[in-house]
Amino acid sequence: MRRIEEHLRELVERPAPPGREDEVREYVREVLEEHCDDVHVDVMGNVIGTLEGSDYEVMVAAHMDEVGLIVKSITKQGFLRFAKLGGVDDKILPGSRVVILNAEGEKVPGVIGTKPPHVQRKKERRKVPEHREMFIDIGASDREEAEELVGVGDVGVLQGEFTRLASTRVNGRGLDDKIGVALLLTLAERLSEEWDEGHPTVHLVGTVQEEVGLKGARTSAFELYPDAALVLETAVAGDVPGVKEAELKLGKGPAITVVDASGRGLIAHPRVRELLIETARELDLPYQLEVGEGGTTDATAIHVTRGGVPAGVIGVPTRYLHSPAEVLDLKDAERALELAANAIPRLPDRVPR
Numbered sequence: 443m444r445r446i447e448e449h450l451r452e453l454v455e456r457p458a459p460p461g462r463e464d465e466v467r468e469y470v471r472e473v474l475e476e477h478c479d480d481v482h483v484d485v486m487g488n489v490i491g492t493l494e495g496s497d498y499e500v501m502v503a504a505h506m507d508e509v510g511l512i513v514k515s516i517t518k519q520g521f522l523r524f525a526k527l528g529g530v531d532d533k534i535l536p537g538s539r540v541v542i543l544n545a546e547g548e549k550v551p552g553v554i555g556t557k558p559p560h561v562q563r564k565k566e567r568r569k570v571p572e573h574r575e576m577f578i579d580i581g582a583s584d585r586e587e588a589e590e591l592v593g594v595g596d597v598g599v600l601q602g603e604f605t606r607l608a609s610t611r612v613n614g615r616g617l618d619d620k621i622g623v624a625l626l627l628t629l630a631e632r633l634s635e636e637w638d639e640g641h642p643t644v645h646l647v648g649t650v651q652e653e654v655g656l657k658g659a660r661t662s663a664f665e666l667y668p669d670a671a672l673v674l675e676t677a678v679a680g681d682v683p684g685v686k687e688a689e690l691k692l693g694k695g696p697a698i699t700v701v702d703a704s705g706r707g708l709i710a711h712p713r714v715r716e717l718l719i720e721t722a723r724e725l726d727l728p729y730q731l732e733v734g735e736g737g738t739t740d741a742t743a744i745h746v747t748r749g750g751v752p753a754g755v756i757g758v759p760t761r762y763l764h765s766p767a768e769v770l771d772l773k774d775a776e777r778a779l780e781l782a783a784n785a786i787p788r789l790p791d792r793v794p795r
Contacts, residue, residue, distance in 0.1 A: 445631070446775050447612070449473070449624035454604040454614040459510025459597040460527045460654045462543050463487060466506040466623065470648040473627045477634035478646065488662040489648040493633055498642040498790040501668035501751070502629065502782065503659055503740050504622030504675065505652030508615070509764050510599045511540060511578075513592055520582030522552070524573065527597065528653030529737075532573050534600075534765050540578055542591075542598035550591050551601075552580040602766030610772040611692065617768040621758050622674035623648055625779050629674075632783050641787050642669075652740050659740035663747040670714060670752045670793045672782060673741040676770070677732050677757030687735065690759040692771040695728030696778035699741070699755035707738025708745060714754035717792045721785045727777045732757060752793045756782055 456465035467489055474481045474491030481491040489506075509528035516522055522542075535554050542550040556576050559567060578598075582588035602615030614620075630646050645666050649658035663671070677697035680688025690697050698718045702708050722729040732755075745753035756778050761769040 445628050446624050446779065447772055449627050450612070450617070450620055451604045453620040453623055454616060457541055457543060457549070457599045458507050458616065459543070459599050460507045460651045462597050463506040463650050467648065470506060470623060470627065474630055474646060477630045484662060484665065486658050486661045487650045488658045490662060490666070491630060491646045493630070493637060493644045493646070495637070495639065495641040495643040496790065498795065499645065499666065499668045500642050500786055500789055501645045501647060501663060501666050501671040501744065502626060502786070503647040503649050503662070503671065503673050503744065504626040505619045505650070505658065505740055506623055506648045507650055507653050508599060508618065508620070509653050510597055513542065513594050513596045515594060516585050516588050517577070518585050520580070520584045520588040521555070522578035522580065522588065522592065524578055526573055529764050530573070531764065533570050535573055535576055536571065538766060539601040540598050541601055542578070542580070542596050544592050544596050550580055552578045555579045600766035607769065611769060612772060613767055613769050615766040615768070617760055617770055618676040618763050619652070619674075621676060621760070621770060621775055625674045625775060625782070628779055629782055632779070633786070642790050644786060649740055656740055656743035660743040660747070663744040663751060667748050668751055669795045670789045671741065671744045672714070672786070673739050673744070673753065673755045674778065674782065675739045675755055675757045676760040676763060678734065678737065678763060679759040679761045682761055690730050690732060692759050692761065692769070693773055694730055694759070695722070696774050696781055697730045697732040697757035697759055698722070699732045699734070699757060702732070702734035702742070702755070703738045704735045707742040708753065708755065710741075710754045711745065711752035711793070713793045714752050717788060718754055718756065718781060718785055721788065722781055725780060725784060727781055729781070730759070
């Protein structure tokens with residue numbers, strides 16, 4: 443658990459809005475180079491680390507990007523108008539702190555401002571403002587001063603530092619899917635220590651631009667065309683007041699996806715799903731089954747690559763997804779690691795080509 447947490451803490455410190463995954467990519471590449479036989483970065487920016495084994499090839503993916511914002515224009519007064527990158531809920535934006543990554547790679551802090559309640563009309567108080575009505579205040583006094591710091595097209599994220607909560611639960615920005623990346627890196631370390639020539643070849647892939655169309659998964663899966671794939675992700679936790687649409691709970695084990703997006707995304711390959719369930723039972727690991735109605739993962743792009751790839755998803759239940767204050771339980775992450783590490787060597791027998 444400690445190693446997963448160390449990676450997660452490092453990853454949360456590195457903002458990675460879609461298309462600007464640079465800091466996370468460098469960290470992922472450095473770790474994978476310590477444990478893999480080959481590591482390369484493709485044209486899209488995906489990091490692919492390979493552990494050589496048999497001629498049966500497994501792709502394990504986790505996306506490096508997180509939901510974010512992009513500067514759309516700068517007002518005469520020096521405020522930034524912005525658009526969203528990925529599924530950010532307008533309700534969480536007012537008053538949120540942000541950090542903008544400018545063209546020079548500098549991090550420019552700011553805050554999302556709106557009309558304060560003191561001067562709102564009655565009907566304005568009853569509605570949630572749209573992000574188009576909001577702006578980012580970076581402290582500039584006019585457009586000229588703002589343009590010295592940021593430009594149109596610069597991207598950013600909501601700020602939310604990594605924090606330990608009670609017990610084994612943690613809080614932070616971008617746990618979707620920095621926990622998957624932390625698992626990917628810890629898995630690389632573990633598999634390299636336990637490796638033998640009989641194991642399948644494993645491609646550990648940190649993908650880009652998942653939050654805006656599963657783009658990195660689409661291209662990397664096309665390049666690799668693996669015999670099977672696992673995606674390491676978050677999953678929607680519903681164990682909080684007012685949420686009746688999700689069944690997953692923190693601390694009850696990783697989620698094994700059956701279906702997501704009501705079947706419009708992934709219908710997990712039955713052999714992969716059954717292998718994950720059997721492996722969890724044999725290891726006496728608690729697990730949960732996920733039937734999701736909204737949202738999907740990189741597995742959706744991977745499983746329809748070329749002639750098709752049998753794919754499954756192991757998710758870590760997470761509260762408050764796509765906010766700067768996501769919460770998960772590291773025990774679930776540790777169990778997800780055990781499940782993946784033990785299932786991968788069995789894929790060639792259970793999911794033949």
